[in-house]
Amino acid sequence: SFVLTQPPSLSVAPGQTARITCEENNIGSHTVHWYQQRPGQAPVLVVYDNTDRPSGIPERFSGSNSGNTATLTINRVEAGDEADYYCQMWESINDHVVFGGGTKLTVL
Amino acid sequence: QITLRESGPTLVKPTQTLTLTCTFSGLPLTTSGVAVGWIRQPPGKALEWLTVIYWDDVKRYSPSLESRLTTTKDISKNQVVLTMTNMDPVDTATYYCSQRRGSSWSRWGQGTLVIVSS
Numbered sequence A: 001s002f003v004l005t006q007p008p009s010l011s012v013a014p015g016q017t018a019r020i021t022c023e024e025n026n027i028g029s030h031t032v033h034w035y036q037q038r039p040g041q042a043p044v045l046v047v048y049d050n051t052d053r054p055s056g057i058p059e060r061f062s063g064s065n066s067g068n069t070a071t072l073t074i075n076r077v078e079a080g081d082e083a084d085y086y087c088q089m090w091e092s093i094n095d096h097v098v099f100g101g102g103t104k105l106t107v108l
Numbered sequence B: 001q002i003t004l005r006e007s008g009p010t011l012v013k014p015t016q017t018l019t020l021t022c023t024f025s026g027l028p029l030t031t032s033g034v035a036v037g038w039i040r041q042p043p044g045k046a047l048e049w050l051t052v053i054y055w056d057d058v059k060r061y062s063p064s065l066e067s068r069l070t071t072t073k074d075i076s077k078n079q080v081v082l083t084m085t086n087m088d089p090v091d092t093a094t095y096y097c098s099q100r101r102g103s104s105w106s107r108w109g110q111g112t113l114v115i116v117s118s
Helices: none
Strands: A009-012 A018-023 A032-037 A044-047 A061-066 A069-074 A083-091 A096-099 A103-107 B003-007 B018-025 B035-041 B048-054 B059-061 B069-074 B079-084 B093-101 B104-108 B112-116
Touching: A009 A018, A018 A032, A018 A083, A018 A103, A032 A061, A032 B104, A044 A061, A044 B104, A069 A083, A096 B035, A096 B048, B003 B093, B003 B104, B018 B035, B018 B093, B018 B112, B035 B079, B035 B104, B048 B069, B048 B079, B048 B093, B059 B069, B079 B093
Parallel strands: A009 A103
Antiparallel strands: A018 A069, A032 A044, A032 A083, A061 A069, A083 A096, A083 A103, B003 B018, B018 B079, B035 B048, B035 B093, B048 B059, B069 B079, B093 B104, B093 B112
């Protein structure tokens, strides 16, 4: 089964770019989704199908997935982006769902 | 507009069975492709997928918890019910129900905190 590895934490200054990674062998051959979870709130889908954004999600959020790494990129980081971010994929062979361990993004 | 809301006990004792209900609207669980799942999150820890139930009553469970989980749906009430047996303090978590769209979880309930303690 898959294990999605994320860095536990990342700190970025306002206005800079945050890149949050999600690693697993050959993850590029799978579909990855990303969720934002602010403190005390339910997760919110911010990127689905590797690169697509749900309506209402700012264009500053983007995703990519290739090789052994999927990446969530947040451009021009704002204080409101401070949250935990989780990657997720679907193991199609057995129809199971896997989440990464989460990355806590701190905006300095 | 699709909404989901979890309900159930806040406190359960060790060894008891937990029953949680997800009540949804705007989500026809009789329509091909529609699915609802449960995901939990222990305090300060990561999200953990538990189960999904599809419109055609196919069910999938997390391998590590499969022996303890049961999920059912009641179309007439627009509800999905999660049952977890033999509760333990390590099962203390916020339990979320969510709409699955494609292979992502597109809408979530607000979550319900379940504490397992004697």
